[in-house]
Amino acid sequence: MQTSKRTILIVDDEVDLAEIMCFIFEQGGFNVEYAYNGDTAYNKFKSSKIDAVVTDVRMPKVSGIDLLKHIKKENPSYPPIFLITGFSDINEEEAKKYGASGLFKKPAKFDLLVEKVANEINQYKNK
Amino acid sequence: MERKNLKNKTKNELIELLLSIEEKYADSNAYAAELVSEIHEKNTKLNEAQNELLKSERLRVLNSMIVTYNHEFRNPLAIAMGSLELYTKDKNIKRFEILQISLQRIESLVEKIDELAKNDVSFVNYTDHVEMIDLGKR
Numbered sequence: 001m002q003t004s005k006r007t008i009l010i011v012d013d014e015v016d017l018a019e020i021m022c023f024i025f026e027q028g029g030f031n032v033e034y035a036y037n038g039d040t041a042y043n044k045f046k047s048s049k050i051d052a053v054v055t056d057v058r059m060p061k062v063s064g065i066d067l068l069k070h071i072k073k074e075n076p077s078y079p080p081i082f083l084i085t086g087f088s089d090i091n092e093e094e095a096k097k098y099g100a101s102g103l104f105k106k107p108a109k110f111d112l113l114v115e116k117v118a119n120e121i122n123q124y125k126n127k
Numbered sequence: 128m129e130r131k132n133l134k135n136k137t138k139n140e141l142i143e144l145l146l147s148i149e150e151k152y153a154d155s156n157a158y159a160a161e162l163v164s165e166i167h168e169k170n171t172k173l174n175e176a177q178n179e180l181l182k183s184e185r186l187r188v189l190n191s192m193i194v195t196y197n198h199e200f201r202n203p204l205a206i207a208m209g210s211l212e213l214y215t216k217d218k219n220i221k222r223f224e225i226l227q228i229s230l231q232r233i234e235s236l237v238e239k240i241d242e243l244a245k246n247d248v249s250f251v252n253y254t255d256h257v258e259m260i261d262l263g264k265r
Contacts, residue, residue: 014202016225020209027216058198086201087194107205110212 006121007031007048011041011055011067012084021054021110028114038062042070050079052101052117057085065090065098072099080120084108187258191250194259195240203232236262 008030012018015036022032033048035041039062041055053071055064062070068081080101083090095103101120104113207229214222239262251261 014206016206016229017202017209020206020213023213023217024209086205087197106201107208110209 005031006051006118007033008117009041009044009048009050009053009055010034011036011038011053011059011064013037013056013059017056017106021113024110025054025114025117028118030114030117038064038067041067045071051121052079053081054084054113054117055081057083057089058087068098068100078124080117080124082113082117082120084113187250188248188260191248191258191260194257195262198259199236199262200233203229203236207233 006029008025010018010021010025010032011034012021013036018034018036022034025032033044033050035044038055038059041053042062044050045053053067055067057064064083064085068083071079071081076099081099082102082104083095083100084104084106086106090098090103092103102116207226210222210226210229213219214226240260243260249261250258251263252258
C-alpha cells in the first residue's frame, strides 16, 4: 500500500480527536495537515496540495457537508473526501450523493479509515 | 250556562297545558339523553387525543434522547478509544490524561442525564428537523 508523500487534511472541532487522527494517519505514512473548523480547512485546502480530506460533519459555522460542497464545486472528482460523524445527519447514500467517498461513524475504526483513505487515493491516482 | 261553558273551556285549556308540558318533558328527557351521549362521546375522543398526545410527547423525548446520546457521547467515546489505541502504539503515558478527561466528560453527561428524570426536559434544535435534549442548561 503506497501512502508515502500523500497529504491528508484532517478536520474536526474536537481538538483531541483531530490530534488522535493526525497521529494515526502519520503512523500510516501520510503527511498530515489539520484544521479545527471548516473555514480554516477550506483555506488550507486552497493553499496546499491535499490528496484526501477526512472531516467531521457537525462543526460550528462551516459544517463538514458545507466544506465538502465547496471543495466539490471546484473539482467534483478530486480529492476524495471522507465524512466522520457523531450523529447520522445523513446516511452513507446521501453522503455519496454530495460527492463523499465514504461516511464513518464515531468512534471510527481508525485502521479501517486509514486503509479506505489510502485505497481511495490510489484509485484516484491510477485513473 | 255561560258559567258552565267557561268552566269547560278552562278545563280544556288545563288539559292542553298538561299535555303540552308532558310532551315538552318527554322532549327534554330525550334531549338530555342525547346530550349525555354526546358528552360521553366527546369525552372518549378527548381521552384518546390526550393519550395520543402523551404517546407522541414520549416518542419526542425518546427520539431527542437518542440524538443527544449520539451527539454528546460519541466524541468523548471516540477520544477515549483513540487514546487507548494510541497508547498501545506509543506507550505514551500522556494518552491517559486525555483518556481521563474524556471519561470525565462522559461521567458528567451521565449525571446530567440522571437529572433529567427529576426535572422537565427542554429541547434544542440539532438540525432544522431534529431536536435533542438540552443538556447545556443543566
